[in-house]
Amino acid sequence: MASFLFILVYIAILVWINQPLPGEVPTAASQIKFARAHVTELIRDEGKTEDWTEGLRIGVQEVYLQIDSGEDRGKILPAVNYMSGYNNVDLKAGTKVIVRMDMDASGRSYIASIPNYNRGPALLGLTVIFLLFLAVLGGKKGIAAMLGLAFAMVDIWFLLIPMIRHGINPILSSIVIAAVTTAVSLILLNGLSRKTLCATIGCVGGVAMAGAAAALTAAATPINGFNMPEAEELVLRTGGTSLNISGLLISAILIAALGAVMDVAMTITSAVFEVHQLNPELNRQKLIRSGINIGRDAMGTMANTLILAFAGSALNMLILFRIFDYPYLQIFNSDMMALEIIQGISGSIGIVMTVPLVSFLSAFMCTRTNAADMPVKGKQRKNRKKY
Numbered sequence: 443m444a445s446f447l448f449i450l451v452y453i454a455i456l457v458w459i460n461q462p463l464p465g466e467v468p469t470a471a472s473q474i475k476f477a478r479a480h481v482t483e484l485i486r487d488e489g490k491t492e493d494w495t496e497g498l499r500i501g502v503q504e505v506y507l508q509i510d511s512g513e514d515r516g517k518i519l520p521a522v523n524y525m526s527g528y529n530n531v532d533l534k535a536g537t538k539v540i541v542r543m544d545m546d547a548s549g550r551s552y553i554a555s556i557p558n559y560n561r562g563p564a565l566l567g568l569t570v571i572f573l574l575f576l577a578v579l580g581g582k583k584g585i586a587a588m589l590g591l592a593f594a595m596v597d598i599w600f601l602l603i604p605m606i607r608h609g610i611n612p613i614l615s616s617i618v619i620a621a622v623t624t625a626v627s628l629i630l631l632n633g634l635s636r637k638t639l640c641a642t643i644g645c646v647g648g649v650a651m652a653g654a655a656a657a658l659t660a661a662a663t664p665i666n667g668f669n670m671p672e673a674e675e676l677v678l679r680t681g682g683t684s685l686n687i688s689g690l691l692i693s694a695i696l697i698a699a700l701g702a703v704m705d706v707a708m709t710i711t712s713a714v715f716e717v718h719q720l721n722p723e724l725n726r727q728k729l730i731r732s733g734i735n736i737g738r739d740a741m742g743t744m745a746n747t748l749i750l751a752f753a754g755s756a757l758n759m760l761i762l763f764r765i766f767d768y769p770y771l772q773i774f775n776s777d778m779m780a781l782e783i784i785q786g787i788s789g790s791i792g793i794v795m796t797v798p799l800v801s802f803l804s805a806f807m808c809t810r811t812n813a814a815d816m817p818v819k820g821k822q823r824k825n826r827k828k829y
Contacts, residue, residue, distance in 0.1 A: 455601070456596075456600050456601060459600075459601060459604040459605060459608065460600055460604050463607065463608070463683065474542060474544070475512075475542070475543045475544070476540055476541065476542055476543070477509050477510070477511045477512045477514060477515075477540070477541055477543060478509075478510040478511040478538070478539075478540060478541075478560050478562075479507040479508060479509050479510055479511075479519075479538070479539055479540070479541040479554075479560075480507065480508055480510060480536060480537065480538045480539065480560075481505045481506070481507060481533050481534065481535055481536060481537045481539065482505075482506045482507065482508050482518065482535065483505065483506040483535060484503065484504075484505050484533060484534060484535055485504040485505060485506065485520075486502070486503060486504040487501075487503050487504075488501040488502045488503070489501035489502075489503060489525055489532060492527075494527070495527050498525075498527055498530050498532070499525060499530075499532055500525050500526055500527060500530070501525055502522065502523070502524055502525070503522070503523040503525065503532075503533050504520070504521070504522055504523075505520070505521055505523060505533050506518055506519070506520055506521075507519050507520075507521050507539070507541055507554060507556075509541065509543075510538075514543070514552075519541070519543070519552055519554040520554065521541065521554035521555060521556055522555075523555075523556050529557075531556050531557075531558065531559055533556070537559070538559065538560040538563075539556050539558065539559055539560055540556070540557060540558045540559070540560050541554050541555070541556055542554070542555045542556070542557055573588055576588055583631060586630040586631045587627075587630075587631065589630050590623075590626065590627030590628075590630045590631065591627075593623065593626050593627065593630075594623045594627065597619050597622060597623050598619065598697065601619060602615055602616065602619045602693075602697070605618075605619075606685065606686070606690070606693070607680075607683070607685060608684065609683070609684025609685065609686065611686060611689055612667075612686055612689035612690050612692070612693035613653060613657070613689050613692045613693055613696070615693065616653070616692070616693040616696040616697055617646070617649070617650060617653070617696065619697070620645070620646060620649045620696055620697070620700050621642070621646045623700065624641075624642050624645045624646060624700070624704055624707075625638075625642045627704065628641050628642055628645075628704070628708060631708075632708075636715075636807045637711050637712065637715050637804075639807075640707075640711045640800060640803040640804045640807055641704075641707045641708045641711040641712075641800065642707075643799075643803055644707040644710070644711065644796050644799050644800030644803055645700075645703050645704045645707040645708075645796065647795075647796065647799050648699075648703040648706070648707060648792040648793065648795055648796030648799065648800075649696050649699055649700055649703050649792055650792075651791060651792050651795040651796075652695060652696065652699045652703070652788045652789050652791055652792025652793075653692050653695060653696045653788070653792075655787075655788040655791040655792070656691070656692050656695045656784050656785070656788035657692050659784050659788065660691060660692065660784060663780060663784075665691065665777065665780055665781065665784070666687075666688040666689070666691055667686075667687045667688045667689060667690035667691045667693075668687055668688060669691070669777040669780075669781060670690065670691060670694075670781065671778075673687060673690075676690075691781070691784075694785070695784070695785050695788050695789060698748070698751075698752075698785060698789060699748065699788070699789035699792045699793070702744045702747055702748055702789065702792075702793055703744075703789075703792050703793055703796050705740075705744060706737065706740050706741065706744050706793050706796050706797065706800070707796050707800050709736075709737075709740050710733050710736060710737045710740065710796075710797055710800040710801055710804065711800055711803075711804045713732070713733060713736045714729055714732060714733040714736075714800075714801060714804035714805060714808065715804060715808060717729065717732050718805075718808040725809065726805045726806065726808075726809040727805075729801070729804070729805035729808055729809070730798075730801045730802055730805045732801075733797070733798075733800065733801025733802075733804060733805060734797055734798055734801050737796075737797030737798075737800075737801060738797070740797070741793050741794050741796075741797050744790075744793045745790035745793055745794065748786055748789040748790050748793070749786040749787075749790060751786075752782050752785050752786040752789075753782070753786070755782075756778070756779075756782045759778050759779075759782075763779075
């Protein structure tokens with residue numbers, strides 16, 4: 443009954459929060475018409491390779507396209523394709539593409555352009571392979587992980603972003619989303635249990651600590667969402683709305699750290715509960731120590747995961763810094779580098795602080811169980827309850 447009520451409330455919130463904002467009108471981008479298509483004939487091809495393009499051809503192509511989706515399915519359109527080193531869709535007969543169709547000045551025929559390959563089948567295939575591996579190797583837990591991942595994606599796209607667009611504080615919104623996503627994901631994996639409760643509280647606490655570390659550093663630097671690369675575009679597109687741009691930096695850090703912190707929280711919780719189940723005689727201090735000892739390995743690898751993930755996302759920037767041979771004084775004080783450092787280290791702080799927090803919570807919960815199970819005659823029973 444509680445699950446059914448949660449689903450109803452959750453759907454109602456999704457419907458309400460995704461309603462158009464007051465005074466909102468359709469954007470120009472939403473009115474652009476795109477369709478799937480394939481090349482039926484290559485009329486002219488002036489593409490040539492250059493020394494600097496590493497095998498990519500640049501130039502102009504003229505083709506005929508057949509539309510494969512939408513109300514214009516089956517229609518044949520001519521198109522001119524401009525290939526550059528940075529927007530390179532090299533066509534031949536049969537190539538599947540995404541076509542943009544704009545009306546000409548008379549409003550009677552389309553002018554077709556080709557912004558992208560049709561990558562849908564390849565991306566869908568990769569996703570299906572991943573889900574099959576997850577289901578076959580993970581069994582029921584793998585299927586539960588799929589549902590948790592799907593729920594997280596829905597939360598971010600249909601709940602977090604609309605909340606931020608409605609002017610709700612991005613940091614508060616991210617903490618709420620982190621708590622809901624963690625709780626649902628872990629319940630799907632382990633059901634309602636003390637172990638799930640400990641991991642959820644520990645995860646939310648670790649994410650909050652990551653956000654606090656980032657907020658303190660950002661205030662001291664100072665740096666905020668206005669320093670992010672997309673800030674100018676957001677200001678131009680959302681001017682006059684209640685969108686809080688300054689809090690987006692902390693919000694992004696909270697969401698980025700959530701997965702790694704959740705992993706550590708669940709790992710330590712499961713380990714402590716397992717140790718307690720195997721040896722119920724251990725007291726709280728020893729269980730906490732066991733959790734921290736187990737967590738030391740996890741925190742090292744998870745911290746590396748976050749730092750390397752942020753380094754990978756900023757690799758082009760790092761290469762440019764080396765090519766231009768900027769002085770280190772400028773590199774480490776630039777907005778871009780400061781953002782990456784704050785994101786990576788703050789997330790790692792969240793992971794490190796999650797270990798003792800979850801260890802204490804799990805040990806406390808286990809020892810409370812022991813006390814409740816103590817028999818009247820003074821002889822302690824072994825606790826073999828399944829958590």
